[in-house]
Amino acid sequence: MKSFSEQPSDVSHTSTARNVPLISVEGTAFDCGKEYAEIVQSRYPGYHRYLDRLEDWRNLPKPVEKLFEKYAPHIPEVYRGMLAAYPPPPDRSDSPSVHDDCTSFGVNGTFTADGKPLSGQNKDTVRESESLYIVLRMRITGAPTVLVLAYPGEVLGYGMWSTGMTIFRNALPSTADNPKGLSMVQFGLLALAGNSVEEAGELALREGVRDQGNLLLSDPSGKSINVEYNAGGVEIIRAEDGLCVHANHPVGMNIPRHEQKDNPEKARNSRFRHQRLRSLLTEARGTLTPRECFRCLADHENQPDCLCRHGASDTEDTCTTASVTAEPAGGRLHVIRGNPCRSKSVRYSF
Numbered sequence: 001m002k003s004f005s006e007q008p009s010d011v012s013h014t015s016t017a018r019n020v021p022l023i024s025v026e027g028t029a030f031d032c033g034k035e036y037a038e039i040v041q042s043r044y045p046g047y048h049r050y051l052d053r054l055e056d057w058r059n060l061p062k063p064v065e066k067l068f069e070k071y072a073p074h075i076p077e078v079y080r081g082m083l084a085a086y087p088p089p090p091d092r093s094d095s096p097s098v099h100d101d102c103t104s105f106g107v108n109g110t111f112t113a114d115g116k117p118l119s120g121q122n123k124d125t126v127r128e129s130e131s132l133y134i135v136l137r138m139r140i141t142g143a144p145t146v147l148v149l150a151y152p153g154e155v156l157g158y159g160m161w162s163t164g165m166t167i168f169r170n171a172l173p174s175t176a177d178n179p180k181g182l183s184m185v186q187f188g189l190l191a192l193a194g195n196s197v198e199e200a201g202e203l204a205l206r207e208g209v210r211d212q213g214n215l216l217l218s219d220p221s222g223k224s225i226n227v228e229y230n231a232g233g234v235e236i237i238r239a240e241d242g243l244c245v246h247a248n249h250p251v252g253m254n255i256p257r258h259e260q261k262d263n264p265e266k267a268r269n270s271r272f273r274h275q276r277l278r279s280l281l282t283e284a285r286g287t288l289t290p291r292e293c294f295r296c297l298a299d300h301e302n303q304p305d306c307l308c309r310h311g312a313s314d315t316e317d318t319c320t321t322a323s324v325t326a327e328p329a330g331g332r333l334h335v336i337r338g339n340p341c342r343s344k345s346v347r348y349s350f
Contacts, residue, residue: 018336018337018338018343018346019337019346020133020134020135020149020322020335020337020346021043021134021135022134022135022137022348023036023039023040023043023134023135023136023137023152024137024138024139025039025137025138025139026138026139026140027139027140027141028077028140028141029074029075029077029078029081029140029141029143030077030078030080030081030084031081032078032081032138032139032140033077033078033079033080033081033082033083033084033085034081034082034084034085035081035085036078036081036082036136036138036153036155037051037054037081037082037083037084037085037086037153038085040086040152040153041085041086043152044132044152044153047132047152047153048086048088048153049151049153050151050152050153050154051082051086051088051153052088052089053088054079054082054083054086054088055083055088056183057076057079057080057082057083058083060076064182064186067182067186067190067207068190071190071193071194072143072189072190072193074140074142074143075155075189075193078138078140078155079155082153100123100124100125100170100171100318101124101171101247101248101266101269101270101273101309101318102121102122102123102124102125102168102169102170102171102247102248103121103122103124103170103245103246103247103273103274103277103297103307104119104120104121104168104169104170104214104216104245104246104247105119105120105121105168105216105243105244105245105246105277105281105293106118106119106166106168106216106217106218106224106239106243106244107119107222107224107242107243107244107281107288108221108222108223108224108239108242108243109222109242110242110285110286111242111243111281111284111285111286111288112286112287112288112289113286113287113288113289113292114289116222116327116329116330117218117220117221117222117224117328117329118288118289118290118293118325118326118327119166119168119216119218119224119325119326119328120168120290120293120297120323120324120325120326120334121158121168121169121170121216121297121323121324122297122307122308122309122320122322122323122340123149123158123320123321123322123323123324124309124318124319124320124321125318125319125321126318126321127311127317127319127321129151129321129322130321130322130337130338132151132152133149133150133151133321133322133335133337134149134150134151134152135147135148135149135150135159135333135335135348136148136149136150136154136155136157137348137350138155139350144161144162144163144192144193145161145162145350146159146161147159147160147161147162147331147333147348147349147350148160148167148333149322149324149333149335155185155189156184156185156188156189156192158324159324159326159333160192160326160328160333161192161193162331162350163192163193163194163195163220164195164219164220164328164329165191165192165193165194165195165200165217165218165219165220165328166217166218166326166328167188167191167192167215167216167217168215168216168324169184169188169213169214169215169216170213170214170215170216170246170247170248171212171213171214171248172212172213172214172228172229172230172248172249172250172255172259173212173248173259173260173263173266174212174230174231174250174255174258174259174260175231175258175259175260175261176230176231176258177210177211177212177230177231178208178209178210178211178212178229178230178231178232178233178234179210180208180210181207181208181209181210181229181234182207182208182209182210183209183210183211184209184210184211184213184215184229187203187204187207187209187215187227188215190203191203191204191215191217191227194219195219195220196219196220196221196223197217197218197219197223197224197225198223200217200219200225200227201225201227201236204227204229204234204236205234205236208229208233208234209227209229209234210229211229211230212229212230212231212258213228213229213230214226214227214228214229214246214250215227216244216246218244218326218328220328220329222242223238223239224238224239224243224244225237225238225239225244226244226246226251226252228250228251228252228255229255230250230255230258231258232252232254232255232256232257232258233254233255235250235252235253235254235255236252237251237252243278243281243282245274245277245278245281246274247270247271247273247274247277248266248270248273249267249270249271249274251274265305269305272302272305273305273306273307276299276301276302276306276307277296277297277299277307280296280299281293281296284296290325290327290332290334290345291345293325294323294325294334294336294340294345295340297323297340298323298339298340298341300341307320308320308339308340308341309339310339319339320338320339320340321337321338322335322336322337322338323335323336323339323340323345324336325345330349331349331350332347332348332349332350333347333348333349334346334347334348335348
């Protein structure tokens with residue numbers, strides 16, 4: 001098994017590109033997990049946000065365990081390997097959630113220059129996230145390869161598997177969370193192990209998804225769906241004419257009644273970003289490449305509350321700290337660290 005966390009040899013360098021460190025591990029699922037956790041502890045000492053959550057994987061509920069046995073038996077093995085390298089402390093307390101205001105998209109081949117689907121998002125978070133991002137590549141023996149933008153210790157991330165499935169995520173502020181069903185991470189990993197958004201949607205409706213949020217999923221055929229979930233349950237929103245977009249407000253039928261309404265300015269901004277990205281992608285139909293997707297994500301209409309957001313340097317304002325586009329048919333993930341208007345993308349591959 002080999003592993004490394006230096007800059008990858010398959011990255012396309014440009015004078016204005018800022019690489020996100022690649023952590024690449026290869027071998028059995030257990031060995032990949034163990035090596036990953038060891039690298040994270042070595043390279044990011046003191047950052048245990050995701051490592052401290054590993055205990056959740058030590059004894060999965062039987063129904064959840066059976067789902068993984070059926071659809072993705074290698075995933076619990078990855079986490080067992082991580083647990084072997086990092087036993088979480090017994091007195092751990094959950095870290096506070098990272099606030100984000102991301103905007104995601106998925107398009108089918110009618111939108112792209114080469115006729116193949118693309119998907120991605122802007123990551124709008126607190127500024128410190130920009131220095132924490134990694135790209136995780138797991139080449140697991142006898143299982144799909146993982147290629148995602150992530151935080152150190154995170155496995156789900158933002159990106160794709162060699163199944164051709166991609167995943168991007170949005171916070172969905174709600175006044176109440178759904179307490180029943182799979183966790184977002186459990187569902188997301190099971191969805192990526194599948195072959196279609198139809199399978200993923202059926203799984204979400206059948207099993208439920210806890211808490212609140214949205215997952216934008218795309219499959220090898222170019223179909224995309226939004227999976228919204230909160231106290232209203234789970235709702236599937238299908239792409240319209242080959243285009244799927246989501247920001248940070250619910251768009252389904254039942255979910256919106258639980259939307260948090262204590263910050264109307266944020267709600268308006270989310271709706272603007274949703275409509276603006278939809279318009280930009282529609283205007284570019286038939287010509288989209290990863291570079292063109294980043295051009296759309298770098299839009300400054302309605303600044304400062306625009307798609308490409310710039311927070312004040314001396315505040316904790318939410319700003320765009322990364323931008324990602326997945327090219328699953330080519331096995332390539334394109335990542336920009338920071339604002340997409342200020343830097344060129346770096347390419348990572350399976």
